[in-house]
Amino acid sequence: MPRVFVSKIKKYYSFYTGGFVMFVLALAVAEYMGMPDQWIGWTFMAATVALYAGIGIMSRTADVTEYYVAGRRVPAIFNGMATGADWMSAASFIGMAGTLYAKGYDGLAFVMGWTGGYVLVALLLAPYLRKFGQFTIPDFMGARYGGHMARTIAVIGTILASFTYVTAQIYGVGIITSRFLGITFEVGVFVGLAGLLVCSFLGGMRAVTWTQVAQYIILIIAYLMPVVFMSYQVTNVPVPQLVYGAVLEKVTAREDEIMADPAQASARDAYQARADALGARIAMLEAGHNPAAGEEIAQLKHGREIAEAKARPLNHHAEPFPGRTEAERDTARLNFIALTFCLMVGTASLPHVLIRFYTTPSVREARESVFWSLFFIFLLYFTAPAYAVFAKYEVYTNLVGTSIVELPGWVASWAKLGLVMVEDINHDGILQLAELTLNPDVIVLATPEIAGLPYVVAGLVAAGGLAAALSTADGLLLTIANALSHDVYYQMINREASTTRRLAVSKGLLLLVALVAAWVASMKPDTILSMVAWAFSIAAACFFPALVLGIFWKRATKQGAVAGMLVGLGLTLFYLVGVKFYGMAKWFGITDVSAGIFGIPAGFATILLVSLFTPAPDRETQNMVESVRYPALNL
Amino acid sequence: MQLTDKHREYWRRNLKLTGVLLAIWFTVTFLVVWYARDLSDIVFLDFPLPFWVGAQGALIVYVMLVRHYARRMNELDEEYGVAEDGR
Numbered sequence: 001m002p003r004v005f006v007s008k009i010k011k012y013y014s015f016y017t018g019g020f021v022m023f024v025l026a027l028a029v030a031e032y033m034g035m036p037d038q039w040i041g042w043t044f045m046a047a048t049v050a051l052y053a054g055i056g057i058m059s060r061t062a063d064v065t066e067y068y069v070a071g072r073r074v075p076a077i078f079n080g081m082a083t084g085a086d087w088m089s090a091a092s093f094i095g096m097a098g099t100l101y102a103k104g105y106d107g108l109a110f111v112m113g114w115t116g117g118y119v120l121v122a123l124l125l126a127p128y129l130r131k132f133g134q135f136t137i138p139d140f141m142g143a144r145y146g147g148h149m150a151r152t153i154a155v156i157g158t159i160l161a162s163f164t165y166v167t168a169q170i171y172g173v174g175i176i177t178s179r180f181l182g183i184t185f186e187v188g189v190f191v192g193l194a195g196l197l198v199c200s201f202l203g204g205m206r207a208v209t210w211t212q213v214a215q216y217i218i219l220i221i222a223y224l225m226p227v228v229f230m231s232y233q234v235t236n237v238p239v240p241q242l243v244y245g246a247v248l249e250k251v252t253a254r255e256d257e258i259m260a261d262p263a264q265a266s267a268r269d270a271y272q273a274r275a276d277a278l279g280a281r282i283a284m285l286e287a288g289h290n291p292a293a294g295e296e297i298a299q300l301k302h303g304r305e306i307a308e309a310k311a312r313p314l315n316h317h318a319e320p321f322p323g324r325t326e327a328e329r330d331t332a333r334l335n336f337i338a339l340t341f342c343l344m345v346g347t348a349s350l351p352h353v354l355i356r357f358y359t360t361p362s363v364r365e366a367r368e369s370v371f372w373s374l375f376f377i378f379l380l381y382f383t384a385p386a387y388a389v390f391a392k393y394e395v396y397t398n399l400v401g402t403s404i405v406e407l408p409g410w411v412a413s414w415a416k417l418g419l420v421m422v423e424d425i426n427h428d429g430i431l432q433l434a435e436l437t438l439n440p441d442v443i444v445l446a447t448p449e450i451a452g453l454p455y456v457v458a459g460l461v462a463a464g465g466l467a468a469a470l471s472t473a474d475g476l477l478l479t480i481a482n483a484l485s486h487d488v489y490y491q492m493i494n495r496e497a498s499t500t501r502r503l504a505v506s507k508g509l510l511l512l513v514a515l516v517a518a519w520v521a522s523m524k525p526d527t528i529l530s531m532v533a534w535a536f537s538i539a540a541a542c543f544f545p546a547l548v549l550g551i552f553w554k555r556a557t558k559q560g561a562v563a564g565m566l567v568g569l570g571l572t573l574f575y576l577v578g579v580k581f582y583g584m585a586k587w588f589g590i591t592d593v594s595a596g597i598f599g600i601p602a603g604f605a606t607i608l609l610v611s612l613f614t615p616a617p618d619r620e621t622q623n624m625v626e627s628v629r630y631p632a633l634n635l
Numbered sequence: 636m637q638l639t640d641k642h643r644e645y646w647r648r649n650l651k652l653t654g655v656l657l658a659i660w661f662t663v664t665f666l667v668v669w670y671a672r673d674l675s676d677i678v679f680l681d682f683p684l685p686f687w688v689g690a691q692g693a694l695i696v697y698v699m700l701v702r703h704y705a706r707r708m709n710e711l712d713e714e715y716g717v718a719e720d721g722r
Binding site: 108111112115116119122123124127241245246248249318319320321329333336337340341344362363364367370371374375381382385626629630631632633 | 668691693701704
């Protein structure tokens, strides 16, 4: 690794970070001088997307290694930032703090799962994949388990896990651009698509990598800034991660007050009365056996669920696995563990993350690069719980108990978009906690306003959310297109294809996949969005056992791997679809999202069993396994 | 190039290191979660202990585990003469 190259890149990105901070400050001054909000929004959006496009055009390439793995010369620290941006999606940036707000301790499964998975990446996969040194994950399956079977299943797994995920990212881009620029959602989706393609189309992995580094810098600044200000306002210490324990204690005390307050109880009772009334109506309709009433019954049941949730007594934010009975608490604990496990193993199996470790110059740097990746991801995930607690403190102390006509301005502005709802169910003119409905996304989006910061900070947050969504979508798009062009077209259909032709096919497929994903996203498919969390279980069950045993157990055979991948993937899909769409009874109360908890062990067991009953792999394959284990050994 | 005893010893030490680090990973994640309700009354840095572990402690341990592994393995590469050239 030439040191000149590293120090040049460091210099570029330091200038860039400084320039970005100056740009934000300049906009803040412009706002102070009277620049309208809408203009600030447009300037932010245009400047950041133009920047990504500029990097994309500068990184254009016609070289296969540059296009697929950025020339394998991305230094550890920059690969870490790129992995961070690749990894943290719109859901992490916008949704995570909201989930933690809503679920308290139980939401920490996401925080632990999405960071702890990198321990598995570091210890079990990254260095070995780097030594193997090809282009895609199906490449590894193809080389280790010979023939096209394993490769084909891996391609199918890659597409299954990545496609719903990329659709959700494009959907997120549409939401952010439409809300922020005042254009319609469908137009927003296609604006986002253009933003995506300028990065990946010309320069493949090389362009995506260097844009992702730029996007990481924007997203982390945007994420930290509002909560640092809020922390300073509440505690006079601008390090939210250190001081929110004390704020959490105040939240806990306030929770007890809210539970003891008769006015709060009256609001909850009113919701219970509503739930009971809806229940009576449902019973009446169901007794009528009228098939036409099915739709109405479903709606009423949904309404009853919401009312019942509001009537329930408050749980403490920091209480693990709240529940009414011991059995309920045990199921909650089991689900927490299953979810954490699936998210971790899924993190270590998602192809768009793993291929990032093909891009470092050496095994040594691949190991260091996982550390940097986790460190940069840690910065955000370690802050998210603080966001949630500060927001809760603000809502519980300054919002709950105030008169409904005197609510702060941000409540009304987000209510207009349907993300905040207030209903005075007990008609006392005062806001009780049960009367307030917050969409989880609002926590991060509204924090700048809650903390009374200028609009420029809200613009920064939107630019950060956009950076998070675009960077993840780019990584995923490239992964899907490369699986199709490299593994299906080049490896299976036309081994004689020239470099020019291979790249032309890759770019054509990239465009096609992007258009299909944008078209699906523009239809706002609810089912697709709820299926995103499945990607982790699907990837985990399909890839993890075959990858890990492929490296650590020489005896694992082709037949074993193929059977294991099929059983793992099959069982996971069977459970997911059965529980979600066909009302299948849950096994041990495990929710569909954690289906991998059954698929992963089943995959391991199948590979072990089938391998022992089939002939050991040939000398050549065993040599390949040996050679990935030692950085400087080539057998 | 053939595998030597030195290679095998390198691999054994790698497996041992990986095993120990995974055991720590397992403990801070799953063991703490399993006993979370029982540990809730312990206060650490103003937080209930299991909440702090889930929100900060476990994450810090993960970062340290990965850092330690990278350092130690890069040392072992040199020690056993399996490091890549060109650095």
